[in-house]
Amino acid sequence: MTYNFAFLDEDTKRMLRRALLKAVAIPGYQVPFGSREMPLPYGWGTGGIQVTAALLGPDDVLKVIDQGADDTTNAVNIRRFFSRVAGVATTEHTADATLIQTRHRIPETSLREDQILVFQVPEPEPLRTLEPREAETRTLHALADYGLMHVKLYEDIAQYGHIATSYDYPVLVDGRFLTSPSPIPKFDNPKLDRSPALMLFGAGREKRLYAIPPYTRVESLAFDDHPFEIQRWEHQCELCGSGESYLDEVVVDDRGTRMFVCSDTDFCSGRRVEAQA
Amino acid sequence: MYVAVKGGEQAIARSLELLAEARRGNTAVPELELAQIREQLRLGVARVMQEGSLYDEDLAALAIRQAAGDMLEAIFLLRAYRTTLPRFGYTLPLDTTAMRVRRRVSGTFKDIPGGQVLGPTYDYTQRLLEFDVAPVPHVAPAEAPLPSNMPRVLDLLDAEALIERIEPGNDPEPIDLTREPLTFPADRATRLQNLSRGDEGFLLGMAYSTQRGYAESHPFAGEIRMGEVDVSVCPEELGFVIEIGAIVLTECQMINQFHGGNGVPPQFTRGYGLTMGEGERKAMSMALVDRALRCDELAEPNYAPAQNQEFVLSHSDSVEASGFVQHLKLPHYVDFQAELSLLRTLAAQHAAPPPVKQGEAGRGSPALAPAQECATPPQLSPVAQGRESIEVQGT
Numbered sequence: 090m091t092y093n094f095a096f097l098d099e100d101t102k103r104m105l106r107r108a109l110l111k112a113v114a115i116p117g118y119q120v121p122f123g124s125r126e127m128p129l130p131y132g133w134g135t136g137g138i139q140v141t142a143a144l145l146g147p148d149d150v151l152k153v154i155d156q157g158a159d160d161t162t163n164a165v166n167i168r169r170f171f172s173r174v175a176g177v178a179t180t181e182h183t184a185d186a187t188l189i190q191t192r193h194r195i196p197e198t199s200l201r202e203d204q205i206l207v208f209q210v211p212e213p214e215p216l217r218t219l220e221p222r223e224a225e226t227r228t229l230h231a232l233a234d235y236g237l238m239h240v241k242l243y244e245d246i247a248q249y250g251h252i253a254t255s256y257d258y259p260v261l262v263d264g265r266f267l268t269s270p271s272p273i274p275k276f277d278n279p280k281l282d283r284s285p286a287l288m289l290f291g292a293g294r295e296k297r298l299y300a301i302p303p304y305t306r307v308e309s310l311a312f313d314d315h316p317f318e319i320q321r322w323e324h325q326c327e328l329c330g331s332g333e334s335y336l337d338e339v340v341v342d343d344r345g346t347r348m349f350v351c352s353d354t355d356f357c358s359g360r361r362v363e364a365q366a
Numbered sequence: 367m368y369v370a371v372k373g374g375e376q377a378i379a380r381s382l383e384l385l386a387e388a389r390r391g392n393t394a395v396p397e398l399e400l401a402q403i404r405e406q407l408r409l410g411v412a413r414v415m416q417e418g419s420l421y422d423e424d425l426a427a428l429a430i431r432q433a434a435g436d437m438l439e440a441i442f443l444l445r446a447y448r449t450t451l452p453r454f455g456y457t458l459p460l461d462t463t464a465m466r467v468r469r470r471v472s473g474t475f476k477d478i479p480g481g482q483v484l485g486p487t488y489d490y491t492q493r494l495l496e497f498d499v500a501p502v503p504h505v506a507p508a509e510a511p512l513p514s515n516m517p518r519v520l521d522l523l524d525a526e527a528l529i530e531r532i533e534p535g536n537d538p539e540p541i542d543l544t545r546e547p548l549t550f551p552a553d554r555a556t557r558l559q560n561l562s563r564g565d566e567g568f569l570l571g572m573a574y575s576t577q578r579g580y581a582e583s584h585p586f587a588g589e590i591r592m593g594e595v596d597v598s599v600c601p602e603e604l605g606f607v608i609e610i611g612a613i614v615l616t617e618c619q620m621i622n623q624f625h626g627g628n629g630v631p632p633q634f635t636r637g638y639g640l641t642m643g644e645g646e647r648k649a650m651s652m653a654l655v656d657r658a659l660r661c662d663e664l665a666e667p668n669y670a671p672a673q674n675q676e677f678v679l680s681h682s683d684s685v686e687a688s689g690f691v692q693h694l695k696l697p698h699y700v701d702f703q704a705e706l707s708l709l710r711t712l713a714a715q716h717a718a719p720p721p722v723k724q725g726e727a728g729r730g731s732p733a734l735a736p737a738q739e740c741a742t743p744p745q746l747s748p749v750a751q752g753r754e755s756i757e758v759q760g761t
Contacts, residue, residue: 092450121547128446131689133696156700163696165374193700211693222676224550249712255704274704294686296547320707337699338706352700 095142095175105143112300117262124296136291137209152186157194157352197356200286210292281307324349329360403427412643418444473587480516519589529634564682573651581670584623618649628665
């Protein structure tokens, strides 16, 4: 049997696009949607896959990354899936892609207005670890009552001297909705702010979509005397020498020797090609 | 020399070949035919259809073979296939009173109109492994056929007004949980739909907990019946009802004590379970959990896990749970690196606490407007001093 273009039937895509329009209209608001059961497991990117399926056209060029890399197995599998069910062109080059589906990173290369970044989101509710009841968290959002999160961050400061959240660091979108940026390292949070590219977030298992439209203000929560700061390394990438990118730590021998390399493989290889030229 | 990890695509291709080989096993042994699975593993087929939300014995058999007998994987396969099927419409409500009963028992009355019918059940086997394949017995037909319309046991209590009345027609039109997201609080029809797709093991454990003091409701198995029920639709363009087939169902109606409350006199209450195919353990579990989830409606104290609808309904689905638990094996290098970096900082601070500078305290105020009334300024922070080094990774 053959599947419809990009797997989902057109009615489902229309439902998704309507939900996405609502999400764009209310930046940072979690829109419930009729998430479908995809042929990949929940927790493995079903939300992102549905968003991508709803947006893909035959002329799109798709890039899929996981942990910043194009060649991690789950990224390969999702790219393989869309090649198979949509037959679209794929790329590993950030600049060449019209649609980028990502898990846990934002590419180092700046995105453009004609690009869309689709995030895979495991837990869309930034308050979930503080308040497990959905009915309660929706009320808190309606009232913009984010005291819970501020108290949590304050307690971190009181206990550790600084905020002890290193990824999935909560942001306030357009001054209104507290939003999970998905489990990207807080290193990537500044890239969310006033991004020229549309950013869409899909949580399949939790059945929620949300969006950060282009050029929207996105603030990472902080206090005046404890401003938001990102991770920095004493090392540079040992392959391309970058001192500005997010680094992965790799164990290279059985004596525990470490080396540090860019997590964004396209950014890293691009720099190496440039250096050779 | 470090070489960036490449070759994910090839690794996946090889893994798929290994999987196909492992699934098939020794090729000297004949491959299972789908008809064998359908006919001889019918309870497995029923569970896959039931939790896969798709009544098709052949597809369920195919899924079981493809999943090498892993029921949850087979259920997942069937669900993923189901997503692609067009939706032509909805059937009329099924009438289980008109069930062609193959099994029907009650734990509440010694004899009931229509009789107790054991049917094919494992209940009274002696669980001795049968090393020798016994010949298939010839089952003699009963002396008289079962009545075509068996009254429900609970209706007998209903006549005496001893059990809560559920008025037909008062039910709101149910939402389709496979098309619309679950929202809370969920009404009973939605809860039942969720439980019906829920994992048997999860529901069994939840149901068991209600029997051990976590929301005890003194249940009696009012009636359990299994058999074929006709399925009918009323297409808009025809305007009259047509029968499109029959499916096997297992229905369980629990009778539970209720001491009165919310303006309702003491009476028996109902818990309801329904599964596609033969699924008695699941139907009974579902009925107990359904009753526990009615605690708010009946003004009973809501304290136990099985009464907490967000807890039960959000965690009942095996496809969701299995995916999310197992997603932990995906790469988390980036987050792990972020945590490593943080932990090294914390450990360094723990080894050498920064000097406390009291004058630093009290400067804080929340940077973000909407939370002003809630966020406590970190006035008491004694360790604000140490923050210069926070984001630097120690090695």
